[in-house]
Amino acid sequence: xTTDATTQGAGYCxxxxxxxxxxxxxxxxxxxxxxxxxxxxxCVAKSKAVHAHNRxxxxxxxxxxxxxxxxxxxxxxxxPWLADGACVPQQQLIRDFGKSRAKxxxxxKARLPMRQRAGMPRYKKKREALPTLEYTKRGFRxxxxxxxxxxxxxxxxxxxxxxxEPPSSVxxxxxxxxxxxxxxxxxxxxxxLP
Numbered sequence: 001x002t003t004d005a006t007t008q009g010a011g012y013c014x015x016x017x018x019x020x021x022x023x024x025x026x027x028x029x030x031x032x033x034x035x036x037x038x039x040x041x042x043c044v045a046k047s048k049a050v051h052a053h054n055r056x057x058x059x060x061x062x063x064x065x066x067x068x069x070x071x072x073x074x075x076x077x078x079x080p081w082l083a084d085g086a087c088v089p090q091q092q093l094i095r096d097f098g099k100s101r102a103k104x105x106x107x108x109k110a111r112l113p114m115r116q117r118a119g120m121p122r123y124k125k126k127r128e129a130l131p132t133l134e135y136t137k138r139g140f141r142x143x144x145x146x147x148x149x150x151x152x153x154x155x156x157x158x159x160x161x162x163x164x165e166p167p168s169s170v171x172x173x174x175x176x177x178x179x180x181x182x183x184x185x186x187x188x189x190x191x192x193l194p
């Protein structure tokens with residue numbers, strides 16, 4: 001008796017593969033990370049400035065993803081260095097910042113003890129933060145066994161197994177040892193039990 005694989009309500013899973021990089025791809029990924037880290041640090045600075053302004057004046061100004069996306073658009077038009085990079089990982093970083101900040105504010109509002117709270121997002125320091133770039137569907141494609149990222153970066157994953165479905169996003173990151181990895185998000189497959 002055979003069973004068909006279904007994906008309804010099964011969620012998502014990650015498939016992680018080691019990535020082989022050429023010298024030019026490594027340089028391009030590190031340059032993308034420098035831009036993304038700058039965007040994150042600008043989001044932290046803007047968030048702190050809005051918080052300080054609200055405390056001093058008593059107003060209720062917000063610092064959400066909409067305001068941060070407008071800040072990114074303005075910064076990209078002003079700075080050619082930032083505009084040289086792909087906008088997909090920069091926008092995704094703003095979304096991640098928004099989620100992180102929202103979680104911290106939710107924990108504060110719920111009056112959780114300090115040890116259980118998610119802290120407010122902090123600055124990413126160049127020597128301490130490991131490169132992590134998130135690409136959504138419009139920022140990457142798989143072609144001929146290679147991963148083509150936005151910004152004309154091509155990397156070669158070491159395919160240890162096939163992806164069961166087309167991925168919805170990919171995270172390219174470097175671990176503490178210096179190895180690069182690509183982590184694909186695909187719909188999970190579940191089998192009906194007899």
